[in-house]
Amino acid sequence: MDKELNSLLESILLLLIQMLKGFIMGVWHGLRKALQNKWYLTGIGITLVFSVICITEKAMVCRMIPETIPEWLQQGIYLMLLAAPVIYLFLIGQTGQKNYDKCFEDIGFKGKNGKFPKYAGSSKEGKKILLFFQSTIPLSEWRSSRERLETALDCSIIKIENGRNKRTVKLTTLPSDYKIPTMVKWSEEYLNDKNGVLTLGISALDTISFNLNRVPHVLVAGETGSGKSVILRCLLWQMIEQGARVYMIDFKGGVEFGKQYEQYGEVITERERALQVLDLLVRENEYRLHVFRDLEVKNLDEYNKKTRQNLCRIGVFTDELAEMLDKKGVAKEEKQIYEQIEGKLSTLARLSRATGINLFMGVQRPDANVLTGQIKNNIPVRISGRFADKTASEIVLGNTDAVNLPDIKGRFLYKVGNETIEFQSFYFDDETMLHEVCVDQGEMLTEAPVYKVPEHKIPVRKNENKKAEVVRSGRKEKKVTAVKTSGEEKNSYEDPFVGMNSREIEEEMRRMDEEDLNLNFGDF
Structure with missing residues (x-):
């Protein structure tokens, strides 16, 4: 007889602990939802006003409760008004639980213990909705059942991963009306x-x-x-x-x-x-x-x-x-x-x-x-x-x-x-879609060095297609123009000293050196 009584008390205690845990989790999820929804925040503000009135004007609130109601019930109503914000958050946190249970039941998605995944809250990141579930079902099974889950939950699942621990599954989803274009x-x-x-x-x-x-x-x-x-x-x-x-x-x-x-x-x-x-x-x-x-x-x-x-x-x-x-x-x-x-x-x-x-x-x-x-x-x-x-x-x-x-x-x-x-x-x-472009392609370190030309005196030779090559800072910096319709034309890169013999090149380089060093002072 004592064993049966102890067993009964243990069962009641476990049930109370589970109810308390569920209540606390519901309040927590409700708070997360409220922080992301202005209407929920408005509801919290209203319930907080009730709580403040109950604390500051207790006598007035008690007089508003009909005297015909038993005293214990009057106290219960007063405590409920006092705890209105917490109860409100719990109700918010519990919304959606039954829907998810039904979704998993419809596709027979449950663990080896026969239990369906338990809804553990959600949050929103831009267009994405994050859903959290407590489950003993392996992550590999969630992933292999992805299409069934998308149909049941009426959403597109972008990613399936663990949450804070192995028993928490996090689904990153998009509403079903978000679709990938086909062209x-x-x-x-x-x-x-x-x-x-x-x-x-x-x-x-x-x-x-x-x-x-x-x-x-x-x-x-x-x-x-x-x-x-x-x-x-x-x-x-x-x-x-x-x-x-x-x-x-x-x-x-x-x-x-x-x-x-x-x-x-x-x-x-x-x-x-x-x-x-x-x-x-x-x-x-x-x-x-x-x-x-x-x-x-x-x-x-x-x-x-x-x-x-x-x-x-x-x-x-x-x-x-x-x-x-x-x-x-x-x-x-x-x-x-x-x-x-x-x-x-x-x-x-x-x-x-x-x-x-x-x-x-x-x-x-x-x-x-x-x-x-x-x-x-x-x-x-x-x-x-x-x-x-x-x-x-x-x-x-x-x-x-x-x-x-x-x-x-x-x-x-x-x-x-x-x-x-x-x-x-x-x-x-x-x-x-191919068209003319004109960009500076830049340098490569493996290119052979060429003569350094003063920045203020850069020789440029242009051809009829306006393709050009400029020599700057000891490297070749290519400005390329390409035309889609000219299939036979190639990129043209011309030497600024082309057509000169060695003596003419030497004289031209000496002249540019003089300009660079400002040796030609002219008349005072």
Whole structure:
């Protein structure tokens, strides 16, 4: 008998503790909601007024309660008025609990103990709504049930992660009326003024962009027809508009980067030339690292600000990595150049994070033979189109999310760090969107030094297309004008001393020296 009584008392005590805990949690969640909603704050203000009146005018409040009501009930009403703000917060915090219980019940989403996830509050960050649940269901099961949860909760789930502990699940959601567009044409308004910041497309939440000073290399993967090459060309165009020097490696005979692009940079179709350019960039990277260390700067922007020079950003674009690195079926005598190219790419991927030499690599069917661990691990930005194969998705993103992408051309997943975001990439049309640009491309440290010309006397020679090269501060600073319709025209760089023999050049240099030193005083 005593055991049964003790058991009953323990059960009652546990129930009271759970009720008290639930009440406190409800008040806490209500307070969080109230701080984000002006109407809730207004309600708290009104209930606080009741509480103050109850404290300062107790006798008046008691007289307002009918005397016909039993005394114990009168005391209860008085205490409720006194605790009105706390009760109000509890009611706010409890709103939505029953709805979520019903949602989980409808899809049968429950733990092994048979319990549904318990609503633990929500908060708002701009357009995003954060939902918190207490649950014993593993995080992997939440992620695998993502589509069912989106249907049940009538929202788009951007991210699923743990909260403060393993039993708290945090859902980052958007209302279901926020949708990703299915077609977004590239426009100059998306071009970022800040050097190195590139824009990819539009998500349900906002525009997707990244900063090459923080995440220097990009991998774009996608099956044929997914829009992979369009993304690369759009990123390439932004680099051109920002004044970067670009190299386009296209072993498909220059099909992806056609003749129009030869106006903006070198299109490389031969493996030997690709190796030469990569070797040049490795040496350029070494020089830049050495100079950055001497000047105690951390990246390209800091160097240019500190020295007031224009050291150029360099972009290397490869449309199909497999054509360049896949050694299957290659004769032994030819494998050496493949390995050399792979080694140069690995070196740049590892060491050019701060120097402004950025790799943009496209791949159609990623596998370990093409995308080696050393290259992949040094590429922070991963962009993937839809894959039917889970293995391909795992190689690119580290998860299988690419398998569940809708079959929409231009729809991709963007991953940087642990966050994966679905977005619609820009549609970039070569025929209508390439146009004339005039930018200062800047310098490279590996260029041969030329004669230093006084700043106030810079020789310039212009051709009929207004393309020019100026020589300044001991380096070549290129001003390039490219015209879309002139497929046969190339960038023209002319020497200011062209057409002179050695004696004439020497006399011209001496004359400019005299002007620079102000030796020709004239008549007083």
